[in-house]
Amino acid sequence: QVQLVESGGGLVQAGGSLRLSCAASGRTFSNYAMGWFRQAPGKEREFAAGISWSGGTTSYADSVKGRFTISRDNAKNTVYLQMNSLKPEDTAVYYCAAVTATRWTPWVSEYDYWGQGTQVTVSS
Numbered sequence: 564q565v566q567l568v569e570s571g572g573g574l575v576q577a578g579g580s581l582r583l584s585c586a587a588s589g590r591t592f593s594n595y596a597m598g599w600f601r602q603a604p605g606k607e608r609e610f611a612a613g614i615s616w617s618g619g620t621t622s623y624a625d626s627v628k629g630r631f632t633i634s635r636d637n638a639k640n641t642v643y644l645q646m647n648s649l650k651p652e653d654t655a656v657y658y659c660a661a662v663t664a665t666r667w668t669p670w671v672s673e674y675d676y677w678g679q680g681t682q683v684t685v686s687s
Contacts, residue, residue, distance in 0.1 A: 565589040565661050565676040572657060572681030575649055579685070583644040585659030585678055592640040593617070596667040598674060599633060599644045601655035601683075608658070612644060613667025622667060627653075649685045656680040 571583040583599070596616050602608040612633035613622045621633050632645040642659055660674035668674070 565592075565595065567659050567661060567676055567678035569657065569659050569678045569681040572683045574684045574686065577649060577651055577685055577687050579649050580645070580647045581649065581683060583646065583657055583659075583681060583683075585642045585644075587640045587642070587661065593637040594663065595661040595675075596664050597633075597635060597642040598660045598662065598667050598669075599631075599642075600658045600660060600671065601653075602658070602680075603652075603655040606655075608671050610669035610671075611657070613669065614642065615667060616665045620666065622669075624669075646683070649683075651685050651687045654683060654685050656682050 566588045569585050598613040599611045600608050601611050611624050614633045618635045630648045635642040658680045659678045661676040662674045
C-alpha cells in the first residue's frame, strides 16, 4: 500500500502561482511513476502531468504545458507540481496518483493509488 497526501492548494488570483506537494508513505516511492490529475465541478477527472519513476521523463496536458512543472524528490518521497500563470479554468481539485510502472500513463483507471485531493481556486 502507498498513502498519498496532497498539500499546497488554495485561492490565488489569475496570473499567480501555487506549488502543490504530494507526500508518499508506505512502499518504496521510487517504484512508482506519478501523475497529477485534476477534476473541475461537473467534469471528469483529467490528466495534467506525469513523471517517470526516476524523474527523468515528464509529460503534460496541452492545457498546462509551458505553465506547470512536475518534479519529484525520491529522497523525500514527494512529488511536486509548480503551477505558474494560473487561469480561472485551472480551478479544480488536484489529485496525485501512483502507478506501479516506470512510466506515467494519462489514464485514470491505470493508477493504483490516489490521494484525497487539494482544492485550487483561481479568481479572475
